[in-house]
Every structure is written in C-alpha cells, then in structure tokens.
Amino acid sequence: MIHAARSLAALIALALPAAAQDAITLGMVLEPPNLDPTGGAAAATDEVVYANLFEGLTRFGPNGTVEPALAERWDVQEDGRVYVFHLHDGVSFHDGATFDASDVVFTLDRARAADSTNAQKVLFEGIETVEAVDPLTVRVTLTGPDGNFPFKMAWGDAVMLDPASAAGLATAPIGTGPFRLDQWVQGDRIVLSAFDGYWGDKPALRTASFRFIPDPTAAFAAMMAGDVDAFPNFPAPETLPQLQADPRFQVIVGTTEGETILAMNNARAPLDNIRVRQAIARAINRPDIINGAMFGYGTPIGSHFAPHHPDYVDLTGLSAHDPEKAKALLAEAAAGPITLRLALPPTPYARRGGEIVQAQLAAVGIQTQITNMEWAQWLETVFKGGDFDLTVISHTEPLDIDIYARPDYYFHYAKPEFVALMDQLQAAVTPQQRSDLYQQAQEMIAGDYVNAFLFQLAKTGVADARIQGLWENAPTQANDLTRVRWTP
Template identity: 25%
Template sequence: MAGVGTTLAGCTSGGDGSDGSNGGDGGGSDDGPIGPTGEPEEGGTLIWGHSEVTQELDIHIAQTAASSRFLNNVHETLVGLTSELEISSDPDITRPGLASDWSINDDRTEYTFTLRDGVTFHDGSELTSSDVQYTIERITDPDVGARYSGVFTSVESVETPDDSTVVLQMSERYNPLLRQLAFSGTAIIPEGSGPDQASNPVGTGPFVFESRQQGNRAELSAFDDYWGEGPYVDALEERTMTDPDTRLTGLTDGDLDYINDIPLDDMTDYVDGANDNVQTSTWRPLAFNHMYLHNDRPPFDSVNWRRAIDFAIDKQELVEGALFGQGSTLATPSFPNSPYRNEELEPRPQDIEQARALIEESEYGMNEFAPLEFKVTTNYPWHITAATIMEQSFSELGLEVEIQELQWGDWLTQVTANMDYRMAMVNWFGGWEPAQMYRGLFHSEGSFNSFAYASDDFDAAIENAESAPSEEEEVEYYREAQRVLHEEVPSPMLWFRDGAMGATPSVGGLDTVLAPNNTEVNFSESWLDE
C-alpha cells in the first residue's frame, strides 16, 4: 500500500529468493551463508526487526504496506497465489488460499467457490460460506471504508447454497476479480468480527494476534490448529526499528533474528556472501517511487508544469545518490517482466532547457507560487536525500522549493488524507496486479488517487481493460493507459528500488518468507536452529 499502496510504501503493495523474481526482472537470489538444513525444528521466538511502524490492525482498512506486512501472518485470502504470480487452489503453493476449487461460467458472470475442509479461525469457529459472505458485505459497506471495496463493484449478489459453497453473481464481466481475491486486503474474517478487528485482528493464518504497543513492538503466537504448513516457531515478535543503522546493528549483534529491509547503503557489504554472520535474500523490484503533484492546485493543474518537473529531474542521479545504485529508472510502474508493461515507453531524460520552455509556455510564472512545498517523510532516509538532489535540479531550473520533513503519520495525514500539499513523494509496494495499481492510483475515483488526477482517456482505458473480452485486448488497454500516464504526467516516475532481507544463520526457511507480491512477509515456514 504508499510508503502507500497495494500498498502505500510505508506504504499506500521481484522474487522470493528461491523461486526467482515474483514478477520482477529475474533478480531474485539467495546470498551469503546458508541457513540450517534438514527438517524444520519446532519452538522458540523469532524476533523480527520491522523497518516501519504498523499503523492499522484492521486488514480491510489498512492503507500501508507496513500493516499488510504484519497482518499477512494473521490472515488469509480466498484465492491462493504462486511465486510466479499465478492464481491457484493448490494447498502447497507459496501463499495458499481458502478456496479448494472454483469454476466460472462462459461469460464470467458467475463464480462458484468451494471452501477447504478443516479450516478454523483463531476464535475457534469453523470457516463457512457465511464468513465469506460477511467479509464481502463488510468490504463493500461504504461506512467501513475498506480500501479494496472496488474489487466487488460488479458483484450483484453473494449466495451461500451450503456451508462450503460461495457463489458470486456478477452484474458484468470483471477480469481482475480472481487476481484481486488474492489481495490481503480481501482476507476472510469471521462473521460478526468486523467491529473488533481494529483492536484484535482474527483470521485463519498461521499466527494469532496477542498484543501491540504501536511504534514499539507486537506479539503473535503460533496457531496450533492452523490447517496449512507450520508454523514452526512458538511465537513471532515484531519490533519497530525505523532507523536503518539500529536495525542492522540489532541483527549483527544477535538481538534480532530477521530484518525485512537491509539499509541501502549497506547492501553491498552483506549480499553475495559478503558477511559470514548474515544470510540474505535479494530481489527486485521491492517498490517503485513516484512524485505526488497536486493536479488540482496551481501550478500542477497545468500539464506543461508537470512535464517540466519530469524533465528537470535526473533520475539516474537519484538512483546513484539516494539508492546507492540499488535500483533503476522507470517510465512505467508495471513490473519489468509484467505482460501488461508497455515496453515502448522510456524515462524522460533530464533537460533543463526543455523544462524551462514548458513553464514559459504555461499560464503560470516560474515562481508565482514560490516556494513550492515539497513534503517528504523521515520514515525513508533516502527520500530526504532524493529531495535534496531534486532541489538542486529545481534550483538550476530557477524554481524555488521548500523541503518539509514529516514523520510518517503526519505525512499520511497531510498528503494522502487531507491532500494538503503541492509536491510530495512516496513508495508504492505490490505493483504486480495492474487493475489494482492503475485504477487505485490514477483512476479519477481511485482509492489511492491522492493527487486529484482526472483523465477521461485514462479512465476509459482502465474500464475497457476490466471488461475486455480477451486477454490480448485487456493487455493492450493497460498499455494504452500507461501511454496516457506518460503523456499527461500526473505523477513523475522516479525509480524501482531493489530489496534485501537479512537473517542470522540460525534462521531456517528464509527463502519462504517473502510473499509473491514482493512486499508482505509470512513466517509460517520459518524456524530456528537453537
């Protein structure tokens, strides 16, 4: 979810070390010391140094990647997802779902799901079709404010002919439905549990929520009646460690067993076996980063101004200076090997003169609204560095900006909730599914469209993709949507960032931790060699 995404990076959601790139460019790999081999051992508490603050506990409302990353251990979705980003009912895949089978009629207006036998919730109740019906009705209730309510817009009714069968009747074809039923934000919860999820999340996942001190730590215990593989550890303790150096030191000193994000400036010292005391897994991309330009506030209601900002930025300098080379530039946020990616698009090169000419052609003067506030969060130190680099480019252009450094919660409130800004920047995690990413971020009614972008051409391309009669036409509509974004520049694209997780040599199953979406983590098959 942004530090927003499918999650906002911090959010509003590459490969998993063992299986490859999970939709990235093939850069996934296991590096460094190999963890323990043989049969998993049971017992112990795995301590996770989490790079971000878990904001929300209600999985349907959670807006940030940090929250989804944590809650992915508590909840499960109806549809499973393989490490190759293929939907599946197989119970032995990377992230299995709660449906053991499904069928779809010819015109894709009726979906019939069969639920797995023997699945129970953490409160002891058995999973039934009524829980699925309740979950969907809750997500679509406008008073709840669920972030993925749009997934079910075309669902006309939810029928439960028996305890193990769910039938979705659709008002029209909606191609992304099965893919989006694999989103953690559509996880199945017990009937009637909605009001309590924000304080006591209950799901069917491998771990049971025990407690949380926000911004400090949270505790999960193993679910003894879990239907799937694991869990092997007795407990999972999440410690919030937003400072990169403190987090890495905690790992190397043995205070932590696992960290989900090795600091960018330290990656070369740890990956590829560079440190005998840390095993690592790297993948790309972890997330993409883009600028927020408020499209409904001058001067960024002018497309010339938005293009000028794009031309003013040296994206490769940002990759080298802010990411220490651990990333790449981009023209479109679709994963590098996504079938939906428009390969014809290229990042705009830095061209200060072209940027200046575009501003001179616009209705606004260079510093008519100076200084332009540029809001960045201290949650990501590399954002501060990147903003400083961009400030120098803007100064060369003759544009005065004011960098405002905000705590993550303040940034979310001011930028995504209140839209009180002119310029900002953010990560987006989990960009594997095109409908969620492009509709959520850029459609005029998108739930993550916090920059007031509204384009009839873009909206039409997305809506046509969602109802296209063939996969080939669906792909072409998404590529057209990317062409529109590149032309209208509602949000200049900055970089793809690589990711690396680290663990002590005593942690087994590191290659199973990363979710297929490259964002969330799950410790059901992790274990400790004690």
C-alpha cells in the same frame, strides 16, 4: 588464502550462538497504524498480517502467482461473470468461531458497502451478488466478465472476516491464519504466536516478533548485534556489501511491486498545468536518485507499471532528464516563480530521495519547501486529505494502475478517457485484450505527466544465514512466515 578464508568462515559459523529453532525476530522500518488490512492503506499492516494472521479466498505466492487459500478451488462460469468458490472444511477463526460461506458473504458485502472504509474498494465494485449456496460453497456474480477476479481476491484488503470480531480488527485482529496476535507494544514490537487450531499445514515457527527500527544506522547495528534475525526490507542499502561479506548473513535482493514516484497534486495550481508537470519530470535525473537514495538498488520507470511485468512498456524516454527543456516548458507555462511544498514520509528512500529531488528542481528554478512527516501524519494529511503539492512515495500494491481512475485519489487525475480504459480492462477477458489496455494506460499517464515516475523499488533484505523461506521478491506487501524455518 582461499583455504584460510574458508577455515575462518567455518570457525565463525561454529562460534555462532544456537538459534531458537521455533522463534524469529524481524525488523521493520514502519510500525503499522493499525492491524486491520481492510480498513487502511498502510503497507506496514499487510507486512505483519498478510498470510500470517489473515487469509483470503486466494493468496499470492512467493513468485506472484495466485494460489488457493481458504477456497480450495473455484469454478468459472458464464465466461467469467460467475465464480463459484469451494471452501476448505474445518476452518476456524482464532477465537474458535467456525469459518463458512456466511463469512464470505459478510466480508464481501462489507467491503463493497456504501459506507466501506476499505482502501481498495474498487476491487469489489464489480460484484453484483454474493450467495452462500451451502456452508462450503459461495457463488459470486459480477456485473460483467472479469478474468482477474481471483487476483483481486488475493489482496490483503480482501481477507475473510468474522462478523462478531470485524469491528475490533484495528487493535484485536481475529483471522484464520497460522499465527494469532500475542502482544503489541506500541512503538516497539508486535509478537505473534502459532495458532494451534490452524486448519492447514502448521508453520515451523512458534513465535514471531516484529521490531520497529526506522533509523538505517540502528537497523544495521541491530543486525550486527543479533538483536534481529532478519530485516526483509532493509533500510540501509549502503551497508549491504559489508553484510554480504560476513558469513553470518545472507543478503536477499529481489523485485517489488513498488512504483516509487514523485506524486503531484494535479488539482492544484500550478501543477494543474501539464507544462509544469512535464518540466518537473524533465528536471528529474533518475540515476542520481537511485544512486543517492538507494545506493544503486532500483530500476528506472517511466510510468506506473513494474518492469518485470510482461506488459511493461519502457516510457522513460518521454521524461528523460533534460534541464534545458524543463526551463523552456516553465517559460511556456508562464507560471512565474514557483515554490512547492514537498511532503516526505519517514521511509529512508523518501527522505534521501526528497533531498535530491529538491536540488534537481532548484536547478531549473522550482523551489521546494520540505516537510518531514511521520507515517500517520502523511496518511492523514497527504493520502486522505490531499493537502500537498509534491510527495515521494512507493506504491507497493500489485498491478495498481487503476488508482489513476479514482476521482478522489490523492493526486487527482481521473481523466475520463483513462477511466474508460479501466472500464474496458474490467470487462476484458482475453490476455491480449488486457495486455493492449495495460499498455495504453501506461502511455496515457506517462504522456499526461500525471506524476514524475522515479524507480521500481528493489527488495533488499538481510537475514541470518541459517534462515530459509523468506520471500526473495515481493509480489505484494507481506512478510509471509508460513514457510520460514531455521536450518541446523
């Protein structure tokens, strides 16, 4: 039987159509609302443009390490208060404009300006001055020591821009990356083509298409039919065993930075009562959500921190499933009958998980009214407007616990003691100091039951067996194509 199975697999492999060795089609669940990574919070934007169209001074590698990018190296001075970046020579933007130190000054000043629309403006708040020493050298002086500054510069929100094209990035992105925008057919696909003037190692691919397929059933059908070559974040995990058994495909399972939470509006009654928030957290059965929404793919979390990080603290016990405790807390809160609005974005984990959350809350006496939203509507109403009670969402930015210190952030926490912790973290230089502060931060938001922490999103991808170079893990929200190639 073993020999027969191997022979069959070989025959299938021989029967596979010859792949275009310089083209790839990837599936994505969500279409980006725009292509400007410095002007919005949508993960789908970075999934198309990060490392492909745009580059920063530094970048994240496949294993999460910070690597040189447009800066070939940097010097750290004054105990981490001054960073001197040495830029690659011969770099140009897709429109032919030369990249130099003046573009770094423009980009960082723009990101930290009072009128900046950057979704991660906090990354740049510690910058005091940015100076062009010469065309290939930039000195960044910070308000205080920050050993994490190269990490901050690796985010998609910190990519380098040309002043002449910055205003039009939403629909006409101009970067320095190995690919340039070729076509955007709204509602269908984005097509990239190789940038012949790229300064670094040329990619093996000449064209890359991103097709938007939000429906899990359609995603599975597209993979089976060969309409897409890879689906790096596959939305139908229930079909993975079937795909894994098919020699045409490889199933790639890794980790992400995606803390999936039942976010609560801490500024709105009755959710401004910690007893109500704790009751909601206690009503949640994480394994049921992971099994029901993700078919077993996911790791339970008890705070806003990735389990694979060395400073992770397992705090799931603080909010262990306990319906009777939840009912007692609601009685103590004397909040009366509770009906909450549950806003769900279109991702399958949110829609499937939201229905399970609704049933679990109903079991302790909390009623919810589900509103299914499209992505642009969720961003505008929930994320920007803060008009919600509950929502299910995965925060895929790396090491982003600092969002809990932002006064205008959509779940409205910003406890002064937590803000002070983040201020200390900003100034901390030694690994031990940073580790202690990260652990204190996890414990504080878990103990305040800011949100109900569900699970760390797994990265479940499917690809043609002949494709190499796709990321196994997702240290940031990206489909980095720079090292992707077909094997013979």
